[in-house]
Amino acid sequence: MGGARARHAVAFAPAHVTGIVRPETGARDPRARGSRGIGIVLALGVTADATWSPGDRSLLSVRGEDGRRLRISEEVARRLRGSARGTLRVRLRHDVPIGQGFGTSAAGALATALAVAHLLRRPRARAIEIAHLADLYGGGGLGGVAAILGAGLEARTRPGLPPHGSVVRRRASGRVLVGVVGPPVPTSRLLGSARTLARLRREAARLLTLRGPPDLLELVRRSGRFTDRVGLASPRLRATLARLRASGLVAAQAMFGESFVAVAEREAAWAAGTRWLRSARICFFETTVGGRGAHVARLGPGSRGPVRRPGETAGARRATATL
Numbered sequence: 001m002g003g004a005r006a007r008h009a010v011a012f013a014p015a016h017v018t019g020i021v022r023p024e025t026g027a028r029d030p031r032a033r034g035s036r037g038i039g040i041v042l043a044l045g046v047t048a049d050a051t052w053s054p055g056d057r058s059l060l061s062v063r064g065e066d067g068r069r070l071r072i073s074e075e076v077a078r079r080l081r082g083s084a085r086g087t088l089r090v091r092l093r094h095d096v097p098i099g100q101g102f103g104t105s106a107a108g109a110l111a112t113a114l115a116v117a118h119l120l121r122r123p124r125a126r127a128i129e130i131a132h133l134a135d136l137y138g139g140g141g142l143g144g145v146a147a148i149l150g151a152g153l154e155a156r157t158r159p160g161l162p163p164h165g166s167v168v169r170r171r172a173s174g175r176v177l178v179g180v181v182g183p184p185v186p187t188s189r190l191l192g193s194a195r196t197l198a199r200l201r202r203e204a205a206r207l208l209t210l211r212g213p214p215d216l217l218e219l220v221r222r223s224g225r226f227t228d229r230v231g232l233a234s235p236r237l238r239a240t241l242a243r244l245r246a247s248g249l250v251a252a253q254a255m256f257g258e259s260f261v262a263v264a265e266r267e268a269a270w271a272a273g274t275r276w277l278r279s280a281r282i283c284f285f286e287t288t289v290g291g292r293g294a295h296v297a298r299l300g301p302g303s304r305g306p307v308r309r310p311g312e313t314a315g316a317r318r319a320t321a322t323l
Contacts, residue, residue, distance in 0.1 A: 004053075004055075006053040009050050009118040009296060010049050010297040011047070011050075011112075012111060012294065012297055013048075013107040014042055014044070014045035014294065015042040015096050015102040016103035016107070016147050017039055017040045017042065017103070017176075017178065018035075018144075018255040018256075019037070019219055019252055019261070020039075020223055020226045021037040022036040022200060022201050022204035024036060024142075024159040025142065030137075031132065032159060032160035032164035032165065033142070033159060036156050036157065036204065036208060037143070037155070037156050037204065039147055039153075039219075040153055040176060040216070040219065041153070041289065043289070043290045044285065045111070046092055046093065047092070048091075048108070048111035048112045049090070049091045050077075050089065050112070052087070052088050057086075058086065060081065060089075061089045062089075063092070064091075064092050064093075064098075065092070071138065072105050072134050073111075075134045076113045076130050077112055080113060080130060084120060088119075090116065092111065095285075097259075100180050101253070102178065105138065106135045106140055106144025106145045107144070107294075109138075110145050113127035114294060114295070114296050128145065129161060132145040132146065139187060139191070143156050143159060146160065146161050146162065146165050150293040151169065151291050151293050152169050152213075153169065153219055154170075154213055155167065155211075169213070170214075170215070174216045174288065174289055175263070176287050176288060177284060177286055177287075178254060178260065178261050178287065179262075179277060179283055180257070180259045180283045180284075181237050182236055182258030199231075203226055203229045203230050207225060207229075216289065217265055221252075224250060224252035227241075227255065232253065233253045240260060241253065241260060243276060244273050247269055248266060248268065248269025249269050
């Protein structure tokens with residue numbers, strides 16, 4: 001067994017912006033827990049690069065590009081490895097900041113799950129379930145894994161993973177602007193507040209329609225009304241949203257971060273908004289609505305990596321502005 005050849009797999013899971021969220025965690029079965037709401041699947045996301053070398057000793061390493069230990073994704077890898085002996089290494093690359101309302105915990109968990117399941121020949125359905133549970137119990141979020149199994153604009157009409165939960169999707173194209181104005185906000189702290197949960201449920205009930213997601217412009221417009229009513233944004237984020245809206249953009253807080261999402265009906269508004277962000281030295285990313293959900297990447301013959309970085313498109317690029 002010690003001489004068995006190492007295997008390699010790469011998986012990608014898209015980032016996601018939640019615009020409206022109604023937490024629903026009362027179900028007895030945790031697979032049916034999560035949230036109702038609407039959001040945007042992005043072209044940017046998290047890439048998991050995994051290698052498995054069978055052997056007599058067991059070693060597990062799940063790290064970010066900066067060497068940071070990623071505990072939710074690590075739990076996913078540990079559960080999928082089970083009793084198999086060998087060395088499992090996963091390196092995660094994030095296209096967007098961690099802990100800023102872009103669903104990186106769910107994306108990291110799901111990308112890890114798909115890559116490791118592919119290596120160890122575990123069922124895809126089991127991998128998805130483990131990613132959902134790790135994100136849920138690890139304090140990462142509520143329903144992010146279900147949201148990014150597919151692409152486009154999404155409405156979580158029933159909480160939890162399918163078939164317990166239900167997600168209605170709408171294919172969409174268009175540019176999306178996301179950015180960060182302050183330090184990360186721990187999702188677990190917000191979701192641990194009874195007052196915050198009550199406020200989220202009350203305002204979501206006023207604005208949610210469960211027939212499916214609206215078009216991109218209306219989704220962000222409705223999300224902006226929701227985030228303004230909920231009032232979780234810091235003074236700096238509120239000022240940023242006001243300035244972006246004054247530029248002609250439709251903007252909302254990305255739940256639950258010190259971050260924003262914005263779209264434009266007119267090119268002039270996009271140009272004015274991005275020009276102001278650069279002048280204000282605010283970190284932002286120009287991307288698009290994602291055209292594909294989480295998946296295992298195809299590797300070229302003899303390659304140790306994807307032919308291109310999964311999730312990249314002509315309309316998805318990293319901005320050069322920094323905090």
